[in-house]
Amino acid sequence: MGILDFLKRKPEATANVARERLRIIVAQERSTRGAPDYLPMMRNELLEVIKKYVHVDLEAISINFERDSGHEILELSVTLPEAQAKQTAKQAAKGEVRTG
Amino acid sequence: MTAEIIVVTSGKGGVGKTTTSASLATGLAMAGKKTAVIDFDVGLRNLDLIMGCERRVVYDFVNVVNDEATLKQSLIKDKRYDNLFVLAASQTRDKDALTQEGVEKVLDGLSEMDFDYVVCDSPAGIEKGAHLAMYFADHAVVVVNPEVSSVRDSDRILGLLASKTRRAEKGEGPVIQHLLLTRYNPARVAIGEMLSVKDVEEILGIEVVGVIPESENVLTASNNGIPVIVDVNSHAGQAYSDTVARILGEERPLRFVEVPKKGFLQRVFGG
Numbered sequence: 001m002g003i004l005d006f007l008k009r010k011p012e013a014t015a016n017v018a019r020e021r022l023r024i025i026v027a028q029e030r031s032t033r034g035a036p037d038y039l040p041m042m043r044n045e046l047l048e049v050i051k052k053y054v055h056v057d058l059e060a061i062s063i064n065f066e067r068d069s070g071h072e073i074l075e076l077s078v079t080l081p082e083a084q085a086k087q088t089a090k091q092a093a094k095g096e097v098r099t100g
Numbered sequence: 101m102t103a104e105i106i107v108v109t110s111g112k113g114g115v116g117k118t119t120t121s122a123s124l125a126t127g128l129a130m131a132g133k134k135t136a137v138i139d140f141d142v143g144l145r146n147l148d149l150i151m152g153c154e155r156r157v158v159y160d161f162v163n164v165v166n167d168e169a170t171l172k173q174s175l176i177k178d179k180r181y182d183n184l185f186v187l188a189a190s191q192t193r194d195k196d197a198l199t200q201e202g203v204e205k206v207l208d209g210l211s212e213m214d215f216d217y218v219v220c221d222s223p224a225g226i227e228k229g230a231h232l233a234m235y236f237a238d239h240a241v242v243v244v245n246p247e248v249s250s251v252r253d254s255d256r257i258l259g260l261l262a263s264k265t266r267r268a269e270k271g272e273g274p275v276i277q278h279l280l281l282t283r284y285n286p287a288r289v290a291i292g293e294m295l296s297v298k299d300v301e302e303i304l305g306i307e308v309v310g311v312i313p314e315s316e317n318v319l320t321a322s323n324n325g326i327p328v329i330v331d332v333n334s335h336a337g338q339a340y341s342d343t344v345a346r347i348l349g350e351e352r353p354l355r356f357v358e359v360p361k362k363g364f365l366q367r368v369f370g371g
Contacts, residue, residue: 013292015299018248022295022303026255033259 035065046076056081103136103215105207106347107237107275109261111253113224115245116282119318121221122150123329123337124241127344129184130329133216136175138206139189140233141223142197148188152179152325162190164209165202171209180330185215195228203232226260236266239276239347241309245283246295254279255304278309278347285314286359297357310343312336313356 032039043063050056056078064075108121118139125137138161139147148154153176159169164187171187178184187206190197210218222233234240240261244254261275262268268275281300288294301307317334321327329340335356342352 015289015292015295018295019299019303022248022251025252026303029252029255030259034263 032063032065034067035063039063039065050078054080101214102211103207103218104239105218105220105237106239106241107220107222107234108241108243109222109230109234109257110224110243110250111226111230111257112245112250115243115250116312116318117224117243118147118150118221119322119328120241120243120280120282120312120340121147121219122327123340124344124347125186125217125219126151126178126181126184126327127329127340128217128219128348129178129181130341131344131348132183134183134214135217135219136185136187136210136215137219137221138187139221140198140229141189141221142195142229143189143191143193144223145189145191147221148176148186149325150322151186151327153186153188154325157188160188160190161206162192162197164206165198171206171213198229198232200232200235204236207236226256231260231264234261234265234275237261237275238267239278241278241280241347243280243282244300244304246281246285246289246300251295251300251303258304258306277306279304279306280310280312280343281308282312283314284311284357286357290359297354308354309346310339311354311357312339312343 043058043061047056047058047061050061060079060081062077062079064073064077066073066075106124108117108124110117118141121137121139125135128135137147137151139145140161141147142162145157145160148157156176159174161174163169164171164174175185175187178186207218220233220237223229234257240257242254242257242261244250258277261277265275267273279301281297284297285294289296295303297308297311313335315328315334315336317331317336318328321331321334321337328334328337329344331337332341339356342355345352
Protein backbone atom coordinates (compact mmCIF):
# COMPACT_ATOMS: atom_id res chain seq x y z
CA MET A 1 0.00 0.00 0.00
CA GLY A 2 1.50 3.35 -1.04
CA ILE A 3 1.10 6.71 0.65
CA LEU A 4 -1.82 7.69 -1.59
CA ASP A 5 -3.63 4.45 -0.92
CA PHE A 6 -2.94 4.88 2.76
CA LEU A 7 -4.41 8.38 2.87
CA LYS A 8 -7.46 7.34 0.88
CA ARG A 9 -8.10 4.32 2.95
CA LYS A 10 -9.94 4.27 6.24
CA PRO A 11 -9.64 0.73 7.59
CA GLU A 12 -12.14 -0.35 10.16
CA ALA A 13 -10.68 -2.65 12.75
CA THR A 14 -13.75 -4.86 13.09
CA ALA A 15 -11.86 -8.07 13.86
CA ASN A 16 -12.06 -7.20 17.58
CA VAL A 17 -15.83 -6.96 17.38
CA ALA A 18 -16.00 -10.33 15.60
CA ARG A 19 -13.76 -11.92 18.21
CA GLU A 20 -15.78 -10.69 21.17
CA ARG A 21 -19.12 -11.66 19.62
CA LEU A 22 -17.80 -15.12 18.81
CA ARG A 23 -16.38 -15.64 22.29
CA ILE A 24 -19.77 -15.00 23.83
CA ILE A 25 -21.92 -17.01 21.43
CA VAL A 26 -19.53 -19.98 21.29
CA ALA A 27 -19.38 -20.14 25.10
CA GLN A 28 -23.16 -19.95 25.31
CA GLU A 29 -23.69 -22.65 22.70
CA ARG A 30 -21.16 -24.94 24.30
CA SER A 31 -22.94 -24.70 27.64
CA THR A 32 -26.13 -26.11 26.11
CA ARG A 33 -24.44 -28.54 23.74
CA GLY A 34 -25.97 -31.99 23.80
CA ALA A 35 -28.90 -30.75 25.82
CA PRO A 36 -32.38 -31.79 24.71
CA ASP A 37 -34.09 -29.62 22.08
CA TYR A 38 -37.08 -28.90 24.30
CA LEU A 39 -35.07 -26.78 26.75
CA PRO A 40 -35.82 -23.34 25.25
CA MET A 41 -39.54 -24.17 25.09
CA MET A 42 -39.54 -25.50 28.62
CA ARG A 43 -37.80 -22.35 29.75
CA ASN A 44 -40.52 -20.18 28.23
CA GLU A 45 -43.32 -22.21 29.81
CA LEU A 46 -41.63 -22.15 33.19
CA LEU A 47 -41.33 -18.40 32.85
CA GLU A 48 -45.09 -18.12 32.33
CA VAL A 49 -45.74 -20.11 35.48
CA ILE A 50 -43.27 -18.16 37.58
CA LYS A 51 -44.65 -14.86 36.29
CA LYS A 52 -47.99 -15.70 37.87
CA TYR A 53 -46.37 -15.32 41.26
CA VAL A 54 -43.29 -13.12 40.85
CA HIS A 55 -42.39 -10.58 38.24
CA VAL A 56 -39.25 -11.86 36.51
CA ASP A 57 -38.00 -11.72 32.94
CA LEU A 58 -36.47 -14.36 30.69
CA GLU A 59 -32.88 -13.57 31.67
CA ALA A 60 -33.72 -14.40 35.28
CA ILE A 61 -34.06 -18.08 34.43
CA SER A 62 -30.94 -20.02 33.68
CA ILE A 63 -30.93 -23.63 32.69
CA ASN A 64 -27.82 -25.70 32.94
CA PHE A 65 -27.54 -29.15 31.50
CA GLU A 66 -24.77 -31.51 32.49
CA ARG A 67 -24.04 -35.04 31.48
CA ASP A 68 -22.07 -37.33 33.73
CA SER A 69 -21.33 -40.95 33.17
CA GLY A 70 -24.65 -42.67 33.63
CA HIS A 71 -26.83 -39.69 34.51
CA GLU A 72 -27.86 -36.24 33.39
CA ILE A 73 -28.43 -33.21 35.56
CA LEU A 74 -30.87 -30.48 34.65
CA GLU A 75 -30.20 -27.48 36.83
CA LEU A 76 -32.69 -24.65 36.90
CA SER A 77 -32.11 -21.41 38.72
CA VAL A 78 -34.41 -18.41 38.99
CA THR A 79 -33.05 -15.09 40.15
CA LEU A 80 -35.80 -13.37 42.07
CA PRO A 81 -36.14 -9.66 41.48
CA GLU A 82 -34.14 -7.57 43.88
CA ALA A 83 -35.53 -4.27 42.70
CA GLN A 84 -38.10 -3.95 45.47
CA ALA A 85 -35.74 -5.18 48.12
CA LYS A 86 -33.03 -2.82 46.91
CA GLN A 87 -35.39 0.12 46.82
CA THR A 88 -36.52 -0.38 50.35
CA ALA A 89 -32.90 -0.86 51.39
CA LYS A 90 -31.93 2.40 49.65
CA GLN A 91 -34.75 4.24 51.32
CA ALA A 92 -33.71 2.83 54.61
CA ALA A 93 -30.12 3.94 53.97
CA LYS A 94 -31.25 7.44 53.00
CA GLY A 95 -33.40 7.55 56.05
CA GLU A 96 -30.42 6.71 58.16
CA VAL A 97 -28.38 9.53 56.62
CA ARG A 98 -31.17 11.95 57.30
CA THR A 99 -31.73 10.90 60.81
CA GLY A 100 -27.96 10.58 61.34
CA MET B 101 -5.00 -53.58 7.43
CA THR B 102 -7.70 -50.95 7.78
CA ALA B 103 -7.57 -47.66 5.95
CA GLU B 104 -7.37 -44.44 7.96
CA ILE B 105 -10.52 -42.46 7.36
CA ILE B 106 -10.30 -38.67 7.21
CA VAL B 107 -13.43 -36.53 6.93
CA VAL B 108 -13.16 -33.01 5.55
CA THR B 109 -16.04 -31.05 7.02
CA SER B 110 -17.08 -27.54 8.08
CA GLY B 111 -20.79 -27.07 8.59
CA LYS B 112 -20.86 -23.91 6.53
CA GLY B 113 -20.76 -24.14 2.75
CA GLY B 114 -18.30 -22.46 0.44
CA VAL B 115 -15.35 -22.43 2.85
CA GLY B 116 -13.14 -24.77 0.81
CA LYS B 117 -14.08 -28.35 1.75
CA THR B 118 -13.87 -29.77 -1.76
CA THR B 119 -10.72 -27.79 -2.58
CA THR B 120 -9.21 -29.16 0.62
CA SER B 121 -10.37 -32.75 0.02
CA ALA B 122 -8.85 -32.72 -3.45
CA SER B 123 -5.51 -31.32 -2.29
CA LEU B 124 -5.36 -33.45 0.84
CA ALA B 125 -6.03 -36.67 -1.09
CA THR B 126 -3.54 -35.70 -3.81
CA GLY B 127 -0.95 -34.74 -1.17
CA LEU B 128 -1.34 -38.12 0.56
CA ALA B 129 -0.89 -39.86 -2.80
CA MET B 130 2.19 -37.71 -3.50
CA ALA B 131 3.55 -38.95 -0.15
CA GLY B 132 3.21 -42.50 -1.48
CA LYS B 133 -0.03 -43.44 0.30
CA LYS B 134 -2.70 -45.33 -1.60
CA THR B 135 -5.61 -42.94 -1.28
CA ALA B 136 -9.28 -42.76 -2.24
CA VAL B 137 -11.33 -39.59 -2.05
CA ILE B 138 -15.12 -39.89 -1.85
CA ASP B 139 -17.69 -37.19 -2.63
CA PHE B 140 -20.52 -37.46 -0.06
CA ASP B 141 -22.51 -34.58 -1.53
CA VAL B 142 -25.32 -36.66 -3.06
CA GLY B 143 -27.17 -34.65 -5.70
CA LEU B 144 -24.47 -31.97 -5.93
CA ARG B 145 -21.46 -33.80 -7.32
CA ASN B 146 -18.43 -31.49 -7.59
CA LEU B 147 -15.27 -33.22 -6.42
CA ASP B 148 -14.92 -34.79 -9.88
CA LEU B 149 -14.63 -31.30 -11.42
CA ILE B 150 -12.01 -30.15 -8.93
CA MET B 151 -10.05 -33.38 -9.50
CA GLY B 152 -10.44 -33.00 -13.27
CA CYS B 153 -12.09 -36.39 -13.87
CA GLU B 154 -15.70 -35.31 -14.52
CA ARG B 155 -15.84 -36.87 -17.98
CA ARG B 156 -14.69 -40.24 -16.71
CA VAL B 157 -17.45 -40.85 -14.18
CA VAL B 158 -19.31 -44.03 -15.10
CA TYR B 159 -20.51 -45.41 -11.79
CA ASP B 160 -20.83 -43.53 -8.51
CA PHE B 161 -20.96 -43.98 -4.73
CA VAL B 162 -24.68 -44.88 -4.70
CA ASN B 163 -24.20 -47.48 -7.46
CA VAL B 164 -21.68 -49.25 -5.21
CA VAL B 165 -23.96 -49.01 -2.17
CA ASN B 166 -26.83 -50.51 -4.20
CA ASP B 167 -24.60 -53.26 -5.69
CA GLU B 168 -25.18 -51.91 -9.21
CA ALA B 169 -21.42 -51.72 -9.71
CA THR B 170 -18.32 -52.97 -7.94
CA LEU B 171 -15.90 -50.66 -6.16
CA LYS B 172 -13.24 -51.50 -8.73
CA GLN B 173 -15.52 -50.42 -11.58
CA SER B 174 -16.50 -47.21 -9.82
CA LEU B 175 -13.15 -45.89 -8.61
CA ILE B 176 -11.69 -43.40 -11.08
CA LYS B 177 -7.93 -43.57 -11.30
CA ASP B 178 -6.21 -40.17 -11.18
CA LYS B 179 -4.39 -39.01 -14.32
CA ARG B 180 -1.27 -37.87 -12.43
CA TYR B 181 -0.88 -40.31 -9.54
CA ASP B 182 -1.62 -43.99 -9.99
CA ASN B 183 -2.18 -44.54 -6.25
CA LEU B 184 -5.00 -41.97 -6.17
CA PHE B 185 -8.67 -42.76 -6.86
CA VAL B 186 -11.89 -40.76 -6.90
CA LEU B 187 -15.37 -42.06 -6.05
CA ALA B 188 -17.93 -39.60 -7.40
CA ALA B 189 -21.17 -38.61 -5.67
CA SER B 190 -24.42 -39.72 -7.20
CA GLN B 191 -26.50 -37.06 -8.92
CA THR B 192 -29.73 -38.66 -7.68
CA ARG B 193 -32.19 -36.46 -5.86
CA ASP B 194 -33.02 -39.25 -3.44
CA LYS B 195 -31.69 -38.03 -0.10
CA ASP B 196 -31.90 -41.50 1.41
CA ALA B 197 -29.69 -43.06 -1.24
CA LEU B 198 -26.88 -43.36 1.30
CA THR B 199 -27.25 -45.43 4.44
CA GLN B 200 -24.89 -46.06 7.32
CA GLU B 201 -24.62 -49.74 6.34
CA GLY B 202 -23.96 -48.80 2.72
CA VAL B 203 -21.18 -46.39 3.64
CA GLU B 204 -19.62 -48.93 5.99
CA LYS B 205 -19.65 -51.53 3.21
CA VAL B 206 -17.80 -49.19 0.84
CA LEU B 207 -15.23 -48.20 3.48
CA ASP B 208 -14.63 -51.86 4.39
CA GLY B 209 -14.22 -52.64 0.70
CA LEU B 210 -11.55 -49.94 0.37
CA SER B 211 -9.69 -51.37 3.37
CA GLU B 212 -9.74 -54.79 1.72
CA MET B 213 -8.23 -53.21 -1.40
CA ASP B 214 -5.29 -52.08 0.76
CA PHE B 215 -6.01 -48.38 0.71
CA ASP B 216 -3.97 -46.44 3.28
CA TYR B 217 -6.25 -43.41 3.42
CA VAL B 218 -9.86 -42.63 2.55
CA VAL B 219 -10.73 -38.93 2.40
CA CYS B 220 -14.46 -38.21 2.82
CA ASP B 221 -15.55 -34.89 1.33
CA SER B 222 -18.58 -33.90 3.41
CA PRO B 223 -21.52 -31.88 2.12
CA ALA B 224 -22.29 -28.60 3.88
CA GLY B 225 -24.81 -28.57 6.71
CA ILE B 226 -25.39 -31.06 9.50
CA GLU B 227 -27.93 -33.24 7.72
CA LYS B 228 -27.68 -36.93 6.89
CA GLY B 229 -24.93 -36.62 4.25
CA ALA B 230 -22.67 -34.67 6.58
CA HIS B 231 -23.44 -37.08 9.41
CA LEU B 232 -22.56 -40.13 7.27
CA ALA B 233 -19.35 -38.49 6.02
CA MET B 234 -18.07 -38.00 9.59
CA TYR B 235 -19.53 -41.11 11.25
CA PHE B 236 -16.69 -43.55 10.50
CA ALA B 237 -13.84 -41.02 10.66
CA ASP B 238 -10.54 -41.51 12.49
CA HIS B 239 -9.39 -37.98 11.67
CA ALA B 240 -11.37 -34.85 10.90
CA VAL B 241 -10.14 -31.81 9.04
CA VAL B 242 -12.46 -28.96 10.00
CA VAL B 243 -12.19 -26.25 7.36
CA VAL B 244 -12.83 -22.75 8.67
CA ASN B 245 -12.64 -19.23 7.21
CA PRO B 246 -11.67 -16.25 9.39
CA GLU B 247 -15.27 -15.09 9.42
CA VAL B 248 -17.95 -15.16 12.15
CA SER B 249 -20.48 -17.59 10.67
CA SER B 250 -17.82 -20.07 9.63
CA VAL B 251 -16.13 -20.03 13.04
CA ARG B 252 -19.42 -20.56 14.85
CA ASP B 253 -20.44 -23.42 12.54
CA SER B 254 -17.10 -25.15 12.97
CA ASP B 255 -17.54 -25.09 16.74
CA ARG B 256 -20.84 -26.89 16.23
CA ILE B 257 -19.11 -29.43 13.98
CA LEU B 258 -16.38 -29.99 16.59
CA GLY B 259 -19.17 -30.78 19.05
CA LEU B 260 -20.75 -33.27 16.66
CA LEU B 261 -17.40 -34.97 16.03
CA ALA B 262 -17.09 -35.49 19.76
CA SER B 263 -20.52 -37.11 20.08
CA LYS B 264 -22.04 -38.31 16.80
CA THR B 265 -19.31 -40.54 15.43
CA ARG B 266 -18.67 -44.26 15.69
CA ARG B 267 -15.56 -43.59 17.78
CA ALA B 268 -17.58 -41.47 20.22
CA GLU B 269 -20.47 -43.94 20.38
CA LYS B 270 -18.28 -46.99 20.87
CA GLY B 271 -15.80 -45.26 23.18
CA GLU B 272 -12.91 -46.04 20.84
CA GLY B 273 -11.06 -42.81 21.62
CA PRO B 274 -11.83 -39.45 20.06
CA VAL B 275 -11.71 -38.56 16.39
CA ILE B 276 -8.43 -36.66 15.91
CA GLN B 277 -9.42 -33.10 15.09
CA HIS B 278 -7.42 -30.86 12.76
CA LEU B 279 -8.46 -27.26 12.24
CA LEU B 280 -7.60 -25.86 8.81
CA LEU B 281 -7.89 -22.11 8.33
CA THR B 282 -8.45 -21.22 4.67
CA ARG B 283 -8.87 -17.97 2.69
CA TYR B 284 -6.51 -16.25 5.10
CA ASN B 285 -5.44 -12.73 4.21
CA PRO B 286 -2.45 -11.61 6.34
CA ALA B 287 -2.67 -8.01 5.08
CA ARG B 288 -6.25 -7.65 6.31
CA VAL B 289 -5.35 -9.34 9.60
CA ALA B 290 -2.49 -6.84 10.08
CA ILE B 291 -4.86 -3.87 9.91
CA GLY B 292 -7.46 -5.49 12.15
CA GLU B 293 -10.01 -6.24 9.46
CA MET B 294 -9.87 -10.01 9.75
CA LEU B 295 -9.71 -12.51 12.61
CA SER B 296 -6.15 -13.75 13.13
CA VAL B 297 -4.93 -17.35 13.41
CA LYS B 298 -4.58 -16.78 17.16
CA ASP B 299 -8.13 -15.39 17.45
CA VAL B 300 -9.64 -18.43 15.74
CA GLU B 301 -7.49 -20.84 17.78
CA GLU B 302 -8.50 -19.16 21.03
CA ILE B 303 -12.21 -19.02 20.23
CA LEU B 304 -12.37 -22.68 19.21
CA GLY B 305 -9.80 -23.91 21.74
CA ILE B 306 -7.89 -25.94 19.15
CA GLU B 307 -4.65 -25.31 17.25
CA VAL B 308 -4.59 -25.03 13.48
CA VAL B 309 -3.00 -27.81 11.43
CA GLY B 310 -2.49 -25.40 8.58
CA VAL B 311 -3.29 -21.96 7.21
CA ILE B 312 -4.05 -21.62 3.51
CA PRO B 313 -3.64 -18.06 2.22
CA GLU B 314 -6.33 -16.52 0.06
CA SER B 315 -4.91 -17.01 -3.40
CA GLU B 316 -5.93 -16.56 -7.01
CA ASN B 317 -4.17 -19.86 -7.74
CA VAL B 318 -7.06 -21.72 -6.08
CA LEU B 319 -9.53 -20.50 -8.71
CA THR B 320 -7.04 -21.11 -11.51
CA ALA B 321 -6.51 -24.66 -10.25
CA SER B 322 -10.24 -25.37 -10.09
CA ASN B 323 -10.74 -23.86 -13.56
CA ASN B 324 -8.18 -26.35 -14.83
CA GLY B 325 -9.39 -29.33 -12.79
CA ILE B 326 -6.00 -29.67 -11.10
CA PRO B 327 -5.85 -29.77 -7.28
CA VAL B 328 -3.97 -26.65 -6.15
CA ILE B 329 -1.42 -28.75 -4.22
CA VAL B 330 -0.06 -29.88 -7.61
CA ASP B 331 0.87 -26.23 -8.30
CA VAL B 332 4.05 -26.37 -6.23
CA ASN B 333 4.93 -22.76 -7.03
CA SER B 334 1.75 -21.33 -5.51
CA HIS B 335 1.62 -20.32 -1.85
CA ALA B 336 -1.73 -22.09 -1.44
CA GLY B 337 -0.23 -25.28 -2.90
CA GLN B 338 2.78 -25.08 -0.60
CA ALA B 339 0.56 -24.41 2.41
CA TYR B 340 -1.46 -27.53 1.53
CA SER B 341 1.76 -29.57 1.23
CA ASP B 342 2.77 -28.41 4.73
CA THR B 343 -0.68 -29.32 6.04
CA VAL B 344 -0.53 -32.85 4.61
CA ALA B 345 2.96 -33.33 6.09
CA ARG B 346 1.66 -32.23 9.52
CA ILE B 347 -1.30 -34.62 9.30
CA LEU B 348 1.25 -37.35 8.56
CA GLY B 349 3.06 -36.40 11.77
CA GLU B 350 5.80 -34.10 10.53
CA GLU B 351 6.46 -30.78 12.26
CA ARG B 352 6.60 -27.76 10.01
CA PRO B 353 6.39 -24.04 10.86
CA LEU B 354 3.42 -22.05 9.55
CA ARG B 355 4.14 -20.09 6.37
CA PHE B 356 2.34 -17.25 4.59
CA VAL B 357 0.71 -15.94 7.79
CA GLU B 358 2.65 -12.65 7.88
CA VAL B 359 2.46 -9.71 5.48
CA PRO B 360 5.45 -9.98 3.14
CA LYS B 361 7.91 -7.17 3.87
CA LYS B 362 8.15 -4.66 1.06
CA GLY B 363 11.12 -2.63 -0.09
CA PHE B 364 11.30 1.12 0.55
CA LEU B 365 10.25 2.13 -2.97
CA GLN B 366 7.35 -0.32 -2.91
CA ARG B 367 6.20 1.12 0.38
CA VAL B 368 6.27 4.68 -0.89
CA PHE B 369 4.81 4.16 -4.33
CA GLY B 370 2.60 1.17 -3.62
CA GLY B 371 2.47 -2.10 -5.50
